[in-house]
Amino acid sequence: MALVLFNTFTRKKEEFIPLEPPYVRMYNCGPTVYDTFHIGNARNFVVVDVIRRYLMYKGYKVKFVQNITDIDDKIIARAQQEGASTEEIARRYTEYYFKYINLLGIMPADENPRATEFIPQMIEFVQKLVQKNSAYVVDGDVFFRIKSYPHYGELSGKKLDDLKKGARVDVDPRKEDPLDFALWKSAKPGEPYWESPWGKGRPGWHIECSVMSMAHLGETLDIHSGGIDLIFPHHENERAQSESLTNKQFVRYWLHNGFLNIESQKMSKSLGNILTIDSILEQYDPEVVRYFLISAHYRHPLDYSQTNLREAKSAWQRLVDSTITTDEIIRLLLKDGSIRESDIAQMNETIEQRLSTFRSQFEQAMDDDFNTAEAIAALFNIVGEINTLRENINQQLKNGHSPEPGKVSYLSALNKLLKELIGVLGFRLPEKPTLSSELTDNLIRILVDIRQKARQQKLFEFADMIRSRLNELGIVLEDHPQGTIWKFKQ
RNA sequence: GGCGACGUAGCCAAGUGGAUUAAGGCGGAGGUCUGCAAAACCUCUAUUCGGCGGUUCGAAUCCGCCCGUCGCCUCCA
Structure with missing residues (x-):
């Protein structure tokens, strides 16, 4: 049976044929570690985890890479706000990230490259783009010249003219074209920086994924995934800079998951309806959350509500x-x-x-x-x-x-x-009773046997007491024709 | 303004031209089992797929219009 997947680039379902079967090179845009992650991020992580697992089930040898963006504007902003260093912020939320994806049962990636570990490679990448005339330098900033890449806009299906008309942001007048984007940003006073041929600065946010994915997976990826909102501009820009450098196809299949909404509304800081994963896991079992997150097709919008989570709980049960x-x-x-x-x-x-x-x-x-x-x-x-x-x-x-x-x-x-x-x-x-809980199992079985004797003697009040006291401890007894079994209440 | 997605039972959610009773789950009703429960089983819960037209021998599935919801175009999974 052929595996078919929807490729954002062609907007069609296509048969999945990796570049070099059975190997699959897979990259997912990971977190920017400036804050806790929310249920919407969790959807992406879980969906990608399921895709990865299924590919493995199908016999593919998957190498899965997911980056950690540990330097960028938001981290700097957060650090300044708290009077902490960017390293501290990044460390704290990287820990948070690993803790909670582990709780969610997400397999660790084969590689989790961090942006700050790849600065020299990023500089080199940008330098080459400058040499090729795909980028230009202005006052310590380096911009990608989108005019140099004739395929710009193809991934997101946008026409350049429309983009310009719809522009809602003030355009940096130093740019040749309003759509040009930063590959390297010069450091303002007080900001963390790395030395570069263009002075002190840091990488732009799109360059990281290009560099880190290529470092671990080569110049052509089989699958590159992320949330639907990353199509433009993030993935469009990644594609432009990567293909400009290599003259090769950057990604064979682009996969994007739909958004998770809260009461039919997008989650956003401004609406104040962010649900962090830790707050949800306080209420629901991780498997229930996973069930909920994959109960709808990954490309469709999914609505979060208490009702839907409770429904997932019953179904999972x-x-x-x-x-x-x-x-x-x-x-x-x-x-x-x-x-x-x-x-x-x-x-x-x-x-x-x-x-x-x-x-x-x-x-x-x-x-x-x-x-x-x-x-x-x-x-x-x-x-x-x-x-x-x-x-x-x-x-x-x-x-x-x-x-x-x-x-x-x-x-x-x-x-x-x-x-x-x-x-x-x-x-x-x-899990099945482990060695350490074997004693528990045996003790409960003794109680089950005593209750059984009581029932035989029609001492139902006594029998029910045993059952209800166990129930208070979260232990459920069920009488089947084969005998009585016990379970932990969910 | 440009681009795009979606609208299927009380709720969640598959299906996207014809086998077929339009999957599955949650909830609800009745019944079976049980000392009573729990779990489970059985039966029922959309003659109909937002509305109106059209194409077709045939449409929830294709086309057009309308209504409604949402997203991207700006940091964002």
């Missing part, structure tokens, strides 16, 4: 519950000897067939421009099959028959498949 209950039921069946490990391992063609139908439903969805909404639907179809099957086995049990080994092995295989695909989307299921 259904997924988790199915896997836990199935695990526990199989465990009980093994324990009382009504089924054996060797029975479970038994596969046959019918089972294989059905499993692959479920798997391919998932893959078809993901192959179609990473349609996570549909992929999740595929997951729920598996859940439905599992739960119906379990019900079926319950029925047999109640009728005094021991469960058919074929059914149990199908159940077990479905459960395994479900867990695998949940993992492909980057979700983490609650």
Whole structure:
């Protein structure tokens, strides 16, 4: 099956063919570490994480690079505001960034280059552009000359004339063209700086990504991603300067995720509706947040609301519950000897067939421009099959028959498949009791046994007390025909 | 002003010319199971896809107009 993705550049879905299969060079515009990151940033990080994981699942060898912009105007502004150094600010929010992407279950990038580590390469890059006449120097600033790059505007689909008409910012009169942008900025007094051929200064914000992506991935990237707002001017400028330097295609596939809105409105500082990721993770499990973030197609706008998060929580719960209950039921069946490990391992063609139908439903969805909404639907179809099957086995049990080994092995295989695909989307299921919590498990089982005795003797008040006291501790008991199982309340 | 996206059940959200009952989830109603629960299962919850026209044998899917929502063009994921 061919993987198809929507390329912002062509505005079409295209089959994904990396430059040198099976290698994939992937770059995502990372954070500028001047502040905490918000749920909208999280959407980008999670979406890109899912894309990366799926490419790996498909057998690609992905090298994933995400930069950290640790010097720029906003960091300087923040530092001055707080009377701190830019390094301090950058360090603080870099830590924050790593802490929270880790909590969100985002795989660490293969490389996280920082802008300040690549200043010499940036200077060299700019120098070459000046030599090629693609850039010019004015009073210690260096500007990119967009006239030198005939393809300017192609990525964002903008006409240069329209851009000029729509300009809402005062134009720097030293620019040859209002659309020329800074490659190197001279330092004002009190600002951090690096020595350069043009005097003291710092890199412009677009040059960083070009330099750092090329440093780690070469001159042509397979995938370059970011939020939809980065198309213009950031990615347009990256493309212009990179291709001017190399005369090669900079990016094969441009991917952009849609915005996350708050109550249908864009998040912005001026509206004061920024939701930082830490405030959300205080209320919701990271997996719930991930579920919410990929419950809609990545290119569509997504609306944040408490209702939507609560909905995600219930849906995620259904997924988790199915896997836990199935695990526990199989465990009980093994324990009382009504089924054996060797029975479970038994596969046959019918089972294989059905499993692959479920798997391919998932893959078809993901192959179609990473349609996570549909992929999740595929997951729920598996859940439905599992739960119906379990019900079926319950029925047999109640009728005094021991469960058919074929059914149990199908159940077990479905459960395994479900867990695998949940993992492909980057979700983490609650962990099995570890060695340290084995004691807990054993203690609860003692209580479960005592309650069972009480129920047999119709001491329901006593039995219910055990159940409700455990419930107060966040432990839920469920009585199944195979026996009683326990779970942690979510 | 220029460019673009979107409008599918109470809510979230796939589908984008014809197999098909228009996925899946949340919520709700009724039932089954249970000592009671929980979880789960079963049934029901869009003759219809913002509105009006058009193209077509056939449209939620294509075209036009209208209404509504949102975004980019400026730092921004």
